[in-house]
Amino acid sequence: MLLRNRLFLLFSASPSPKPYPFALSLKTQLVFSTRSPNRRPHATSASKTSKQSQTVSDTARFVRTVLFVPPGVDPDEVTEDMILPGSNIVVGPYAGHSQIKEVEFVKSSGRAKDCPKDDRPEFAILGRSNVGKSSLINALVRKKELALTSKKPGKTQLINHFLVNKSWYIVDLPGYGFAKAPDVTRMDWSSFTKGYFLNRESLVGVLLLIDASVPPQKIDLDCANWLGRNNIPLTFVFTKCDKMKVAKGRRPDENIKSFQQLIRENYPHHPPWIMTSSVTGLGRDELLLHMSQLRNYWDQ
The missing domain is CATH 3.40.50.300 (P-loop containing nucleotide triphosphate hydrolases)
Known part of the structure; x- marks a missing residue:
């Protein structure tokens, strides 16, 4: 397999994404995923647990379908500070010397x-x-x-x-x-x-x-x-x-x-x-x- 084909498979590993907020922030995504127009003021313990599970699920979907997760990065371990500003790109362990000297x-x-x-x-x-x-x-x-x-x-x-x-x-x-x-x-x-x-x-x-x-x-x-x-x-x-x-x-x-x-x-x-x-x-x-x-x- 050509190396470029290996990279293409890497780029295309995620399913087709759904619309998302322009600001690629995990915190912002959590707010969007937990908002509900019919939310009751007094949630039971079970419903809170369900909401927390849904939040984790939505965050995982956000990472896997919206962000570009490079080799060597576990999608479940992506944090907000790993995302390059103004992009959907996650920084991984292969990122190295990037300065142009000549x-x-x-x-x-x-x-x-x-x-x-x-x-x-x-x-x-x-x-x-x-x-x-x-x-x-x-x-x-x-x-x-x-x-x-x-x-x-x-x-x-x-x-x-x-x-x-x-x-x-x-x-x-x-x-x-x-x-x-x-x-x-x-x-x-x-x-x-x-x-x-x-x-x-x-x-x-x-x-x-x-x-x-x-x-x-x-x-x-x-x-x-x-x-x-x-x-x-x-x-x-x-x-x-x-x-x-x-x-x-x-x-x-x-x-x-x-x-x-x-x-x-x-x-x-x-x-x-x-x-x-x-x-x-x-x-x-x-x-x-x-x-x-x-x-x-x-x-x-």
């Missing part, structure tokens, strides 16, 4: 088979061409000019490998849906990138970037569904969480909830997700910690 550009590849041949683990960063891929990469490595940023969508036309700490790769993939790119450079995203996703054995997972400042986009949902159908492990990385486009009238957290509700309609298992902002640095350290535990598990 990064270097290795190569650009026009075809999947031209990518680096070594077996060091890698994370592919994917999203719509104006979602902020380059800005996120620059924020992660804290180098403003490492990945090319541009106001013109569709600027990244190749598979770009960046070597981090001489031990793992960040891979910048061409954005999809760049309608403003010139016809001569516009490509069939599926034919160009499909080979990379399906055959890259060193791929630990895909960071699928979703713009939280706008309502859910069909093209993002289609991409997520394609990755899921092909057993590609992914993490939803919500970008621009510091913004709110007044014309749309919705806050980032509202857009994130709407996106997750749509994912649950077609995506059988809930992947990990995290909120970020390349402007404020929100989620940077937490995302790197999440990547470290996936990488260390893959590399064992």
Whole structure:
């Protein structure tokens, strides 16, 4: 079995979740699970015991269906302080060194088979061409000019490998849906990138970037569904969480909830997700910690 398939099985170990509060707090969930409009003021001892059992049951369901529980963690032992802020990700024993000390550009590849041949683990960063891929990469490595940023969508036309700490790769993939790119450079995203996703054995997972400042986009949902159908492990990385486009009238957290509700309609298992902002640095350290535990598990 390919190691990436082992990771996909890990990501999809929980049944399809039900709607949940946006604030992923075990305490909040306990409040929701014990509230009842017909609650009597004087409960008997038996009913209190029943309520306590129900609370434990609801908490266990919350952990198993809503949170991403990594390898080495017993779901029954998850506590609130183990959940990364602004995410559904639990930190486990495989989480380790996550600081980026050095990064270097290795190569650009026009075809999947031209990518680096070594077996060091890698994370592919994917999203719509104006979602902020380059800005996120620059924020992660804290180098403003490492990945090319541009106001013109569709600027990244190749598979770009960046070597981090001489031990793992960040891979910048061409954005999809760049309608403003010139016809001569516009490509069939599926034919160009499909080979990379399906055959890259060193791929630990895909960071699928979703713009939280706008309502859910069909093209993002289609991409997520394609990755899921092909057993590609992914993490939803919500970008621009510091913004709110007044014309749309919705806050980032509202857009994130709407996106997750749509994912649950077609995506059988809930992947990990995290909120970020390349402007404020929100989620940077937490995302790197999440990547470290996936990488260390893959590399064992």
